[in-house]
Amino acid sequence: MNISRNTLVLSFIAWLPLMAAATSPPATQDFLLDNGLKVVVREDHRSPIVTVQLWIKVGSSYELPGQSGLSHALEHMVYKGSSKACAGEFAAILDKLGASQNAFTGTDFTVFHQTLSSGRAGVAFEILADLMSTAELDAQDFTPELKVIQEERRMRVDDEITTSAHERLNSIAYPTSGYRTSTIGWMHDLRRMNAVQLQQWYQAWYSPDNATLVVVGDVAPERIKALAQQYFGHLERRATPAAPVPVELASAGERSLTLHAPITSPRLIMSFNAPSLATALDRRTAHALRLLDMLLAGSGSARIKQQLQLGEAIFTEAQSEYDAFKRGDSLLTISTQLNPDKLTDTDEALARLWQVIESLKSKAPEPAELERAKNLLIANTVYAQDDLEGQANTLGLLDTIGLDWRLADQDTDELNKVTPLDIQQVAKTYLTRERLSTAKILPEKNNG
Incomplete structure (x- = not known):
């Protein structure tokens, strides 16, 4: 299941009813x-x-x-x-x-x-x-x-x-x-x-x-x-097969693949192995990863978008995604499309992405930057619950992956507990080459 994420521009006054709704389940x-x-x-x-x-x-x-x-x-x-x-x-x-x-x-x-x-x-x-x-x-x-x-x-x-x-x-x-x-x-x-x-x-x-x-x-x-x-009530209970939790290697080693396709500009995808809410030893880790995703390329004000897409313009597209709601381990994924007028070398693009990642590892984000990410993520979450299907999706998903559905009503509070140092720590721990898988999609060469 994929829920689209829209960038929301809200004034402080508009946030007040959202926060009230989030605290009254x-x-x-x-x-x-x-x-x-x-x-x-x-x-x-x-x-x-x-x-x-x-x-x-x-x-x-x-x-x-x-x-x-x-x-x-x-x-x-x-x-x-x-x-x-x-x-x-x-x-x-x-x-x-x-x-x-x-x-x-x-x-x-x-x-x-x-x-x-x-x-x-x-x-x-x-x-x-x-x-x-x-x-x-x-x-x-x-x-x-x-x-x-x-x-x-x-x-x-x-x-x-x-x-x-x-x-x-x-x-x-x-x-x-x-x-x-x-x-x-x-x-x-x-x-x-x-x-x-x-x-x-x-x-x-x-x-x-x-x-x-x-x-x-x-x-x-x-x-x-x-x-x-x-x-x-009349349906009979049956024994179901054992279903092992999909847990991954902590350090599987750097992996990569290259594909060629009829496209005009190269694309680059980076995925890092990371725990989910169900597998993290401390659920705060997963919430920090959700916010790290927002800080990287999960919103219009995120670092990769601001620095490399809107600023240097080496990417025409940049987005990130982290699914915390899985019964096993997850991935934090960064997806980009290169701007052929600025850059066509995927290795150079990869190096520029690493520079942004390393900046979060070397220095914790400023409180104001993290607060913006929290506000956007909470807004997305609250609006996703505004209709009946959105509410049912969250309750069913949590229970199905082995978590208490009551976590849905605690989400805002848990996100607000995450600190800048938490962000820095999860970046250091999970955004490493030992956890990285990379896909490069390159334009097909014309052999004619």
Whole structure:
């Protein structure tokens, strides 16, 4: 799952209601059914609608070599028919109710979600319970759907050089964990995937005790308890396979790859192995890494953007990303595109990036600079929670990766505790060559 990050320009006065909202979390509670299904309910009575999400704890990081893409393919297939409906029937029902539905697969999860009138919440419960337990996964339906998935891969990955480069980079940046696996699936695995594999994957992971049901909206918790028991309570608990936490080597050594593509200007990507909120010995480390990301290239005022993109103009694009919300170790990634009018040598560009990185390692940022980064990150987080799906996404993600959903309501306080010295320390510890993987994308040479 990727959430876009927009640069926000806010006055101090505009911050006051944001901070107040961040310190007043909505009423939320959770409970367990006897079969192990966890249900998290958050009340939000601003409008008469509800979002219902079913989070299954399985994604591409669970897949063994040769199995890549199984979780994503299964996400496609559960809508193709079940004990209560043929393909398309559930979608038609939801459409008549004015509801929306979707699904997505990540490295650690598969999610099915619906947003509809709060009075119709039972419809979503019935559909999701049926898809989770009685999907037919017919081989005749799988053959054409597999071609759809293969075409999706060609369009979204193979024909998009930056996406493809990130996929290849992950394969070397994660030398020992399942995060190196392509979420959509490597093409050679998709070509040999079959319905039997899909059925086995479904039986292995789609169990109520391996799932979290998240409900956010204009609801009463007691009503949700009754609906959960009615539609999910009869599902049988099944033993699920062991799922090792994707922990990486602390110092895997510097790794690199070079790709050639029909582009006009070189691109450079740097990824550093780093812990997540789930694997850091101290969660403050992960929060400091989130802010380090903002200071590097995560906002318009970040150092790489100001010095190398807007200032020296050696980059036409520069951004950074750190995903703290993973069940295993993560990456802090810096992605750039060189300005061919200023610089075409990726080694020189790499050296300039290292200069910016070393400046954060040699001297802690000024308090005012860190405060700006905190304000931007908190604003992004608060605005992401402004709708029901944003709230449900955060609650479901935290629980699915093994963290307490209550951390969502503590996020602002935890970020505000990070000091300039914390930033300097995580830069020294994690932005090292021993943790670095680099991808260079160079223009193809004209041999004609």
